[in-house]
Amino acid sequence: MTTTSVDAANCALRNPDRHIYEIFPDATNYRSVVKKVDVKLRTTIEEQLGRKLAFGDLGKHTIYVVFRDGVPLGFVHARSEVGTNGSVELVWAMDLDNRIKDFRVQRSREKHTKSIRDDTFRDHLIGKCAAELRSLMSDSNKAVDIAALQVPPDAMKIARTTVLSGAKTLIITDLAFQHATFEARLLGHIHKAFPKTRKVTKIKAPLNSKAVAIIEQKTGSYAHVIDGHSMTVLRSLDDSGTTLGALAVSHASNQSSWPEQWWTVASDGRILKVWVIGGADDAISKDLAKLRGKNLDGVVQLADATGEVTAKWAIEVLAALAAADIGN
DSSP: OOOOOOOOSSOOOSOHHHHHHHHOTTOOEEEEEEEEEOHHHHHHHHHHHTSOOOGGGSEEEEEEEEEETTEEEEEEEEEEEEETTEEEEEEEEEOTTSOEEEEEEEEOOOTTHHHHHSHHHHHHHTTOOHHHHHTTBOTTSSOBOHHHHTOOGGGHHHHHHHHHHHHHHHHHHHHHTHHHHHHHHHHHHHHHHOTTOOEEEEESSSSOHHHHHHHHHHHSSOOOOBOGGGOEEEEEEOTTSOEEEEEEEEOBTTOTTSOOEEEEEETTSOEEEEEETTOOOHHHHHHHHTTTTOOHHHHHHHHHHHOOHHHHHHHHHHHHHHHTTSOO
16 A cells, blocks of 8 residues: 655645545555646636635645556545635545545534535535536635535535535646646546556557548548647557557647547447546537447448537547557
8 A cells, every 4th residue: 555645735635545545445556746836827727716726725736646456546636725713624536537536524623514524415516527516606606506515504605615625626636737637547548448458559640641541531531620639549458469449539620628538449440438528518418429339431421411520520530540450
């Protein structure tokens, strides 16, 4: 077991083993990563959070990347918030996609702390991304929807503090620890999609001239709806070196506001799953769901029939994988 604890500027995880192994019972070890939240990063965080950060939110922050036998499971980040009777220290656990997995109260003298320890309250936060947590608060972040969270009116203040802390934690983790969380997410998701993975290799420049030729052959043109320079593709191999499938991460071209699109694809070129980190609107989510189980010819037919941009994304992703000899 790893027992390292690093004091962050805002809050230390006082007993890593207790919190980490309780929330991640399958974990075998973890490691800490320390980053600094500076003035430049502060502005971006405040824009996403919708409020100013306190002085204690600057400086060094620590996350813990949690592993099971070398495969990442998620992240833990402890934070301290200002309460009526002192600091409220919260330990947040996040899954690979930066959604709330669970949280624990590490220290609090607030009168209504029992309200946020309650399973009903916690269940309302589990699985949510930062935007979904923010939707539980007013535009000014001064109040929280206590009816939706099922807490009594006199517990509104600590409920608001907790929800705001969760949103802040997700945003800081995403922005300040981008490299560490991205690499962990890649490794975690490819093992999750292909449990027999024994080796992972990276495919360089996946959207290359061979992929473009495949797109032109299938569609008659190359629309360029994916940013090929930012695409990441990993290949999963088993003990014998046989390809099990691939994990691809892409971004829509000329749409910098779009979050990452994640794809898992079987060795025969069928889309197993596609999702957007941070969530997508209902229309996009429904269109993405239509892609599951389709191969390159299937998504070409869908694009021709509907013109959906998600199908056009899929054409370029699957063509890149076909160029790397994954699928047709």
